[in-house]
Amino acid sequence: MSSAPVRFRDPRSTEYDFLDSMLVRCPRCERIAHVERPPGPRPEPGRALFAPRHLVCRSCGLSRTWAERGICFPRGSAAVAWDPYFRLPLWLQTQTRHGGLWAYSLPHLDLIRRFVAADLRERAPWYDTGQKMTLVARLPSWMKSAKNRDEVLRAVDRLRAVTVKAG
Numbered sequence: 001m002s003s004a005p006v007r008f009r010d011p012r013s014t015e016y017d018f019l020d021s022m023l024v025r026c027p028r029c030e031r032i033a034h035v036e037r038p039p040g041p042r043p044e045p046g047r048a049l050f051a052p053r054h055l056v057c058r059s060c061g062l063s064r065t066w067a068e069r070g071i072c073f074p075r076g077s078a079a080v081a082w083d084p085y086f087r088l089p090l091w092l093q094t095q096t097r098h099g100g101l102w103a104y105s106l107p108h109l110d111l112i113r114r115f116v117a118a119d120l121r122e123r124a125p126w127y128d129t130g131q132k133m134t135l136v137a138r139l140p141s142w143m144k145s146a147k148n149r150d151e152v153l154r155a156v157d158r159l160r161a162v163t164v165k166a167g
Helices: 106-117 146-166
Strands: 007-009 021-025 032-036 053-056 063-066 092-095 100-103 120-122
Touching: 007 106, 092 106, 092 146, 100 106, 100 146, 106 146
Parallel strands: 007 120
Antiparallel strands: 021 032, 032 053, 053 063, 092 100
């Protein structure tokens, strides 16, 4: 008797849901650093994207604050991915033979892993949510393909292991 298929239900997350805490490469010591929104009340929905961010490296003590007005998101999977605020390389990124795999944080990486590992992937119809493209819907087609599942899962596990070891 075969086991039931692993099911994934799209939580309708977007890229913006993972911007409150990101793991980046420290520009001073090349170790893991954090870009975080400072604690306190959440800004208004239209202003949350441009709320100040802090860069903190626990290894070398580097601390910087971002309070500008422009941000730049990484696109595609061919080049180095960066955080949209300080434009530092993301800690969670690796290359596969199909392209680059990156995530802002461990919860983001976990979402990608759950999606890729699932045999049955469900999402709400676009007319039900008013939102056509969620984060998992925007993943590259090579990452969604079942024939690449093992390779993508190995890459995700490598990233998680490196992060746990460095943390």
